[in-house]
Amino acid sequence: MSVAFAGNSTTGSSREAGPLRVMIVDDSVVIRGLISRWIGAEHDMEVAASLRTGLEAVNQLERINPDVAVLDIEMPELDGISALPQLLAKKRDLVIIMASTLTRRNAEISFKALSLGAADYIPKPESTREASAADTFHHDLIQKIRHLGARLRRRPAVASPPLAPASPSSSASPAPAVRAPAVARPAAPAPALHAPSSGPLSTRPFSTQAPKVLLIGSSTGGPQALMALVTEFGPVIDRFPVLITQHMPPTFTTILAEHLARSSRRPAAEAVDGEPVKPGRIYLAPGGKHMRVVRSGADVAIALDDGPAVNFCKPAVDPLFTSAIDIWHGAILSVILTGMGSDGMRGGKDIVAAGGSVIAQDEASSVVWGMPGAAAHAGICAAILPLNQIGAKVNRLFAGDRS
Numbered sequence: 001m002s003v004a005f006a007g008n009s010t011t012g013s014s015r016e017a018g019p020l021r022v023m024i025v026d027d028s029v030v031i032r033g034l035i036s037r038w039i040g041a042e043h044d045m046e047v048a049a050s051l052r053t054g055l056e057a058v059n060q061l062e063r064i065n066p067d068v069a070v071l072d073i074e075m076p077e078l079d080g081i082s083a084l085p086q087l088l089a090k091k092r093d094l095v096i097i098m099a100s101t102l103t104r105r106n107a108e109i110s111f112k113a114l115s116l117g118a119a120d121y122i123p124k125p126e127s128t129r130e131a132s133a134a135d136t137f138h139h140d141l142i143q144k145i146r147h148l149g150a151r152l153r154r155r156p157a158v159a160s161p162p163l164a165p166a167s168p169s170s171s172a173s174p175a176p177a178v179r180a181p182a183v184a185r186p187a188a189p190a191p192a193l194h195a196p197s198s199g200p201l202s203t204r205p206f207s208t209q210a211p212k213v214l215l216i217g218s219s220t221g222g223p224q225a226l227m228a229l230v231t232e233f234g235p236v237i238d239r240f241p242v243l244i245t246q247h248m249p250p251t252f253t254t255i256l257a258e259h260l261a262r263s264s265r266r267p268a269a270e271a272v273d274g275e276p277v278k279p280g281r282i283y284l285a286p287g288g289k290h291m292r293v294v295r296s297g298a299d300v301a302i303a304l305d306d307g308p309a310v311n312f313c314k315p316a317v318d319p320l321f322t323s324a325i326d327i328w329h330g331a332i333l334s335v336i337l338t339g340m341g342s343d344g345m346r347g348g349k350d351i352v353a354a355g356g357s358v359i360a361q362d363e364a365s366s367v368v369w370g371m372p373g374a375a376a377h378a379g380i381c382a383a384i385l386p387l388n389q390i391g392a393k394v395n396r397l398f399a400g401d402r403s
Contacts, residue, residue, distance in 0.1 A: 020149040021048035023066035025057045025083070026099065027075045031124065035070060038138050045145060052076075054083025061090050068149045070141070071118075073100040073109050081109050081116075088117045095119045095148045097141075101126060107255045111223065119148045119367070120220055123249045139312065147220070147340050147368050206382040206402050207357045211333035213240055214394065215324055217317030217347075219247040219339025221367025223256055225387055226337070230264035230282065232391030236398045237266045241300075243283045243291065243324075245317045247339060250287035257284045273304040285315035292323035300327050311343040317371070321347025330355020333397055335390060338366035342374035349380050357382045357397075359390060 022045055024035050032050045039047050048066040051057050055078035057069065069087060073080040080098060087094055098113045098121040100106035110121040122141055125133030214236055218226060226246065233242065248256060253270055260282055261268035268282035271291050277283065277300040285291035290305040303323070310316035317336070321344060324332055332351050336344045338361055348358040358381050360372035365387040376384050385393060 019043070020045040020068055020145065021064075021066045022046065022145060022149075023048050023057060023061075023064055023069045024050045025052075025054060025069060025075070025080070026072035027052050028072070031072070031099075034134070034138075035141065038142060039145070042142060042146075045142075045149070054078035054080055054086075058083055058086045058090070061087060061094075065091075066094065068095045068097065068145050070097050070099055070122075070145070072124075073098060073106050073113075081113055084113055084116055084118060097122055097144055097148065099124050099141075102249055102251045104251055104255070107251045110252070111255055111259065114224060120144055121252075123252070143340060144220070147370070201376045201381075201384060202379055203381050203383060204352070204379070206397065207330055207333075207355055208402055209330045209355055210400070211240070211357070211398055212328050212331040213324060213333070214242045214398070215321060215332060215334040215351075216242070216244045216337065217246075217321070217334070217339075217344040217371065218244070218337035219313070219341065219343065219368070219371055221338035222246045223248075223259070224367075225361065226256070227259055227263045228387060229335075229337075229391050229394075230260050230266075230268075233264060233394065234266065235395055237264060237282060238280055240279050240398060241277045241281070241283065243271075243277070243285075243293070243320060245285040245291060245315045245320045247313045247315070247343070248287050253284055253287040257282075260284065271302040271304065273302060275302050276300065277302060285320065288314055290315050290319040292319050293327050294323065295327065311341055313341070313343055317344035318347035322350050325350055325354045325356075328356075332356035333359070333394065335359045335361075335394065336372045336375045337361045337387075338368055339371035340368045341370050344371050345374040345378050345380070348375050349378060352380045359383045359385060359393065361390065362386050 022039050024032050024047065026032050036047050036050055039045050049064045053075045058078065071080045071083065084096060087096060096118045098110050098118050100110055100123060102123050113121065122144060125137050226244065236242065246256060257269050264282060266282060268284065270286040271283040277293055283302060290307060292303045292305060293300055294303040305319065310318055321334055334348055334351050334356065336348060336358065352358060358375055360375045360381045362384050363369040363373065366372055375381055383393060
């Protein structure tokens, strides 16, 4: 029998009344306590439950009826990656944010979770006694809950199917070690978190200069979008350098680079300080470092910067965008993909002022229309396109199309 969740009307209007209900699932009492206090201090969210295991979350989901779940990966009885599909089977529109420490195995599992329907991930600090780590975790978690949870305020309710009976051994067996999935074509991005904008946004003409480099900035929803796009960028990658800044912590960027290499069938790796920038490969800003480009004699080289966060991010998109102007001037094509905040907009303005062009992902195909929306509303974009049209447009522009 299908489960009817209280407050899930067909119009979704009841979701407007009241704060977001957050279910915290983590075997650490310290982490549960921290997150509970942080959520309790916010006016637009509340703790719906604080649970120790994934099994408790699955068994109590109907009673708790959360909007958002913060789900730890490593837990007794039923771990996060095993609980994830069971939770979504009971409530398809549940927003699940995976929480994990910065180990390679957990980074791989977090990527797998995205392919299974998790909305996003967040790295937990190894020790909450380190003030800066706890502050970053606090800020990022609250922003993710708020922005990702907004989808429930913007779309009709989804009828949830009953949970298929699990085999007797499924909940008792630990999850197998997860390898980085070979993503050939990721699932379509989740629905946008904002209602469609009223009326079309204005765009400007593309640059008359032929682009000599492709720069990409992305954040929430970016890994899925990037893996879809690089499958189409082969002709561009072969002839021009491609540099990407994705908001992501260390270790996670290592895994993302491996996925991009697999999806594009081209060399892709975290950028190394001082290495030359050449056509034929993808350079990814490593987690915890800003990536810039600089002159090195007659060549162009990577410069990694361990300075303070920019736009609350490290790596940030703006440092890459602005540094590229000194090298390629107006011969730059930049793409701003799904993500929270406005990172990339200021750098995009500078690129346009220098004679280059900006493409933004459109609202309907973005998981969060923050970064691309900021660029679109600033009037700096030559095109605002759905994700499935960006690859073809980029290829045409590098092939000589200026329209």
